[in-house]
Amino acid sequence: MSxxxxxxxxxxxxxxxxxxxxxxxxxxxxxMIVILIVFVGxxxxxxxxxxxxKFGVGFLWSTEWDPVQEKFxxxxxxxxxxxxxxxxxxxxxPLGVATALFLTELAPLRIxxxxxxxxxxxxAVPSVIFGLWxxxxxxxxxxxxxFVWLKHWLGFLPLxxxxxYGTSMLAAGIIVAIMILPIITSISRExxxxxxxxxxEAAYALGATRWEVLRIAVLSYARRGLFGAAVLGLGRALxxxxxxxxxxxxxxxxxxxxxxxxxxxASVVANEFAEATTDIYFNSLFELGLVLLVVAIxxxxxxxxxxxxxxxxxxIKVV
Amino acid sequence: xxxxxTVSHAQMLINGAGATFPQVIYTKWFDEYxxxxxxxxxxYQGIGSGxxxxxxxxxxxxxxxxxxxxxxxxxxxxxxxxxxxxxxxxAVVVSYNLEGDPQVRxxxxxxxxxxxxxxxxxxxxAIAGQNPDVKLPDEDIVVxxxxxxxxxxxxxxxxxxxxxxxxxxxxxxxVSVSWPVGLGxxxxxxxxxxxxxxPGAIGYVELAYxxxxxxxxxxxxxSSGIYMSPTLDSVTAALAAATIPDDFRFSMVNSPxxxxxxxxxxxxxxxxxxxKDHAKGEKLVQFLRWAYSDGEKxxxxxxxxxxxxxxxxxxxxxxxxxxx
Numbered sequence: 001m002s003x004x005x006x007x008x009x010x011x012x013x014x015x016x017x018x019x020x021x022x023x024x025x026x027x028x029x030x031x032m033i034v035i036l037i038v039f040v041g042x043x044x045x046x047x048x049x050x051x052x053x054k055f056g057v058g059f060l061w062s063t064e065w066d067p068v069q070e071k072f073x074x075x076x077x078x079x080x081x082x083x084x085x086x087x088x089x090x091x092x093x094p095l096g097v098a099t100a101l102f103l104t105e106l107a108p109l110r111i112x113x114x115x116x117x118x119x120x121x122x123x124a125v126p127s128v129i130f131g132l133w134x135x136x137x138x139x140x141x142x143x144x145x146x147f148v149w150l151k152h153w154l155g156f157l158p159l160x161x162x163x164x165y166g167t168s169m170l171a172a173g174i175i176v177a178i179m180i181l182p183i184i185t186s187i188s189r190e191x192x193x194x195x196x197x198x199x200x201e202a203a204y205a206l207g208a209t210r211w212e213v214l215r216i217a218v219l220s221y222a223r224r225g226l227f228g229a230a231v232l233g234l235g236r237a238l239x240x241x242x243x244x245x246x247x248x249x250x251x252x253x254x255x256x257x258x259x260x261x262x263x264x265x266a267s268v269v270a271n272e273f274a275e276a277t278t279d280i281y282f283n284s285l286f287e288l289g290l291v292l293l294v295v296a297i298x299x300x301x302x303x304x305x306x307x308x309x310x311x312x313x314x315x316i317k318v319v
Numbered sequence: 320x321x322x323x324x325t326v327s328h329a330q331m332l333i334n335g336a337g338a339t340f341p342q343v344i345y346t347k348w349f350d351e352y353x354x355x356x357x358x359x360x361x362x363y364q365g366i367g368s369g370x371x372x373x374x375x376x377x378x379x380x381x382x383x384x385x386x387x388x389x390x391x392x393x394x395x396x397x398x399x400x401x402x403x404x405x406x407x408x409x410a411v412v413v414s415y416n417l418e419g420d421p422q423v424r425x426x427x428x429x430x431x432x433x434x435x436x437x438x439x440x441x442x443x444x445a446i447a448g449q450n451p452d453v454k455l456p457d458e459d460i461v462v463x464x465x466x467x468x469x470x471x472x473x474x475x476x477x478x479x480x481x482x483x484x485x486x487x488x489x490x491x492x493x494v495s496v497s498w499p500v501g502l503g504x505x506x507x508x509x510x511x512x513x514x515x516x517x518p519g520a521i522g523y524v525e526l527a528y529x530x531x532x533x534x535x536x537x538x539x540x541x542s543s544g545i546y547m548s549p550t551l552d553s554v555t556a557a558l559a560a561a562t563i564p565d566d567f568r569f570s571m572v573n574s575p576x577x578x579x580x581x582x583x584x585x586x587x588x589x590x591x592x593x594x595k596d597h598a599k600g601e602k603l604v605q606f607l608r609w610a611y612s613d614g615e616k617x618x619x620x621x622x623x624x625x626x627x628x629x630x631x632x633x634x635x636x637x638x639x640x641x642x643x
Contacts, residue, residue, distance in 0.1 A: 067468075068491035135512045143517075165461060167502050167513060250466030250503025261502050267466075271505060274339075274367025275468025275494040277393060282369070 041293060048287035050280055059287060065252040067272070072284035074291050076252035080169065080262035081295065084244060085237035087173025087258070088180055093230045095177070096184030097219075103185075104192040105214060116189070123182035131246030134175045139166040139247060142174070147259060162257040165249065170258035172248035176240050180233040187232060191225035192218060224310050231303040238296050241266040265292040330357075333599055333606075336364040337371015337384030340470045340525065341586045344407055344621050345384070348614045352606055355613075359602045368470060368494065375401065375589045381599055383589035386470020387494060388568035400592035402641075403567040404634050405585040406610070407623040408558050410526040410549040411475045412582070413537040416514050417441065421453040426540035427482025427573065427581065433460055433521060434479060435486060436500035441519060449540075456519070463513045463522035466503025468494040474584035475523050478572035482581075523582075526554070527622030543577045551624040553580035559627035567637070583624070593642045600643025607638040 045052075051059065055072060062073020099119070103112050143166035154160045195218050203217035219226070241264075249261020250271065265288050276282045335345075342365035349361035366374075368385040375383030376396050388403055413430065415423060425433075429445045432438035438445055442455045465472045476492040490496050504510035507528040514522040514534075526549050529536050538546040547553045560576030563569045573581045588607075594600025611631055618625040626634060 064497070066497035067495045068493045068497065135509070135516065140516055163459065165502055165517060245466065245505050246509060250505070251498070251501070263503075271467040271503070272495050273369075273468075275369045275470075277369045277372055277387075277390065277494070 041290070044286055044290040044293060048283050048290050051283035051287040054280060055284075055287075059284075060291070063252070063254065065268070067276075067278075067281050070278065070280050072281070072287075074265070074288055076254050077263055077265040077268055077288060078291060078295060079254050080172075080248065080252075081238055081264040081266070081292065082299075083169055084172040084176060084248065084262065084264055085234055087170065088176035088237045089230060089234055091174060091177035092181045092184050092233055096181050096229070096233070097188050097226055099181075099185045100188035100192050101214060101218070103189055105218065116186075119182050119185050122178070123186075127179070127240065127242040128246075130175055130179055131243035134171065134243060134247040135167075138175065139171055142166055142168075142171055151259070158256040159258050162255070162259050164259050165261065167247055167249040167261055168259045169248065169255075169262040172244045172262065172264070173258075175243050175247050176237045179240060179243060180236050183236060184229050184233040187229035188226055191222045191229060194225075195221050224307060227303070227307055227310065231300065231307075234299060234303070235296065238299065239266055239292070241270045245270055265289075265295070330360045331599065331602055332360050332362060333382070333603060334362050334364075334380045335371075335382040335384060335588075336366050336374045336380045337589070338368045338386040338470060338586050339365040340386045340409060341384060341407060341623070343527075344614075344618060344623050347617055347621060348606075348610055351614070351617065352609055355609055356602070356605065359606070361606070367468070369468065371589065375591075378595075381596075381603060384587065385589055386584070386586050387473040388570075388587065389589070397591075402590055402592050402637060403587040404590060404607070404637050405567055405587050405626060405630065406634075407615070407618050407625060408554050408571070408583055408585040409474075409623055410554045410557075410580055410583040411471050411478070411523050412526050412529045412534075412549045413521065413523050413539065414511065414514050414529055414534040415521045415537065416516075416518055417458075417535075418456065418518070420535045421450075422535075422538065423453060424449045424538045424540070424546045427478065430539070431479045431483030431486045434462055434464070434499070434501070435483075435489065436462070458519040461517050461520040462498075462501030463504050463510050463517070463520050464498050464501050465507075465510055465523075466505050467509075469506075470494065470584065470586065471507070471523065471525050472496065474572065474582060477570050477584065478582045481570070481573045526551075530622050539581050541577075541579050541581045542573050542575050543579075545577055547578065547580045549580045549582070551619050551622070553578055554583045554624035555627050557581065557583045558585065558624065558630055563630060563633070567634075585626075590641060592640075597643050600641065604638060604641050604643065607641075608635065611635045611638065 051072065059072065059074055061075050063075045064071045064073045065076065103115060107115065143164055147164045150160045151164065199217040199221050200213055203213040208216060244264055245267040248263060248267060250263050250267060251261035252263045253260065269285050269288050273285050276285055342363065345363050349363060353360065368387055371383040371385050372389055372393055374380045394401060413425065426449060429438065429449065432445060439460055441458045441460055447455050473492060473494045476490065476496050480487040480492045490499060502513060504513045507524045510522040511524050511528065511532060511534060514520040536549060538548045541547050556576050557574035557579035558571050560579050561569060561571035561574045567587065571583055571585060594603065611634060615625040615631065
């Protein structure tokens with residue numbers, strides 16, 4: 001009984017084709033990401049096969065990196081990558097979440113937008129600029145002030161022993177922390193904004209103070225999402241290259257002290273790839289790339305497992 | 320569109336890739352040569368010596384360039400005779416950060432000791448003995464080296480290997496080595512930056528970089544026992560006195576000669592003895608003849624040391640025997 005005038009409300013035969021087309025385009029885009037990762041992995045494996053054949057799994061825990069003797073091992077670089085990223089997270093997550101809390105819960109409305117813009121501008125600064133700033137501004141300050149202070153008060157810990165050069169694992173952690181702060185803050189802010197007001201109101205209704213509201217109603221509700229923000233930050237920290245190379249000291253060594261120089265997987269590849277002339281050297285650098293990919297996948301997988309085991313009903317927007 | 324079409328139609332493109340150290344002068348040469356012969360255009364990519372060697376072996380470029388001579392192993396991979404031809408030379412200078420920028424003098428074994436970590440204080444007798452007029456502080460020496468693979472490191476470690484058996488046995492020479500002590504800085508700028516920022520630091524950079532940035536540089540004792548400051552003349556003198564084998568794969572560190580600066584090295588073009596493409600080969604040889612006459616004269620203004628006459632003549636002979 002429908003009239004001709006309503007036909008464009010009821011789908012005409014064949015009008016589902018845009019839907020289907022879109023579905024396939026979207027599926028193709030998603031598949032491309034997976035295919036890309038697989039191809040990157042295969043290419044890295046292929047490029048490193050000589051090193052894999054020569055050094056076997058021992059490559060993973062050998063601490064030697066000697067291009068002259070052609071003895072290669074990845075452990076100092078794996079250590080440096082994980083430690084510098086961990087330091088970055090330890091600094092950036094509390095700062096980022098606190099900033100996000102301030103921006104969503106506490107700050108007067110008119111200053112929120114300027115702060116958000118400032119944080120987003122931080123994300124637009126190129127890596128190499130952070131590195132240069134690190135060498136010329138941050139490192140001298142760390143060497144003459146913060147590190148001296150840390151050594152004075154916490155020097156009994158192995159973490160803060162040894163000579164202070166400035167360029168160090170800790171400097172790398174601080175630089176990376178600054179670089180991942182924008183992403184952690186932005187995502188945390190989105191997560192916190194998506195906490196329903198009902199949560200807060202319910203807590204207030206129970207007589208909670210403002211701090212209790214934040215802790216019980218907001219943070220604990222949003223913890224899974226915030227964890228996801230940290231994981232995204234970690235992903236960036238693991239692969240950060242340029243700025244880290246400029247401040248970490250580039251020494252393949254496993255030292256207890258955070259004042260000692262270190263080295264990361266991404267940095268050594270960036271440093272030595274262009275001049276690697278022998279096959280086994282070239283292959284070993286490729287294998288470091290493969291190790292970095294695997295480390296990143298494992299860390300993310302571990303994060304997923306931890307996330308699953310976390311309680312909390314809040315949004316898990318990003319993971 | 321029309322313009323680019325006519326240009327590309329008339330021009331032949333010759334591709335090269337490799338070493339970063341000579342990139343500045345090569346780029347200058349290609350620019351200048353454009354005026355000499357507008358029918359050919361050179362495209363050079365400074366992707367590093369490793370990349371240059373790989374690309375010329377794979378024949379994806381018409382010539383390669385390298386800051387270190389190719390290893391026998393790599394050279395054996397060449398499909399036919401591949402020649403090294405030296406173009407210009409450079410020096411590696413030792414820079415330091417001491418209060419008041421005093422002029423420091425060092426000999427090879429002392430420098431090796433510092434970089435091996437056996438000499439750790441500025442007032443160590445080994446240093447103080449050579450610098451009676453300088454008041455050296457009781458300060459830790461902070462060693463800074465290149466973290467990226469580079470021809471600069473190759474020349475530097477080649478020198479230390481030639482003056483210190485200990486260095487040769489424990490570390491050796493290479494574009495990257497396993498450094499016994501010290502911090503790694505990326506590029507000349509990274510090393511110079513860390514030396515400048517760190518009291519008591521010592522590091523090594525290219526002569527051109529040190530000159531342009533007015534860094535304090537050490538005078539090095541040469542094999543005749545004379546302390547030489549690094550200058551283009553003392554580098555050319557080192558090259559003139561160096562023993563150069565027929566295949567041009569040589570090292571010129573610790574060169575004999577009273578006026579030679581000891582930490583110096585050359586950079587090479589890698590070209591096939593027989594060019595596959597007749598027209599390109601001809602243009603390449605013509606360019607190289609120009610480079611060894613007019614081109615070399617441009618070197619000093621860009622802080623490169625030109626080849627001395629004896630080496631220049633041999634290089635030119637080699638160029639003239641390229642077949643195409």
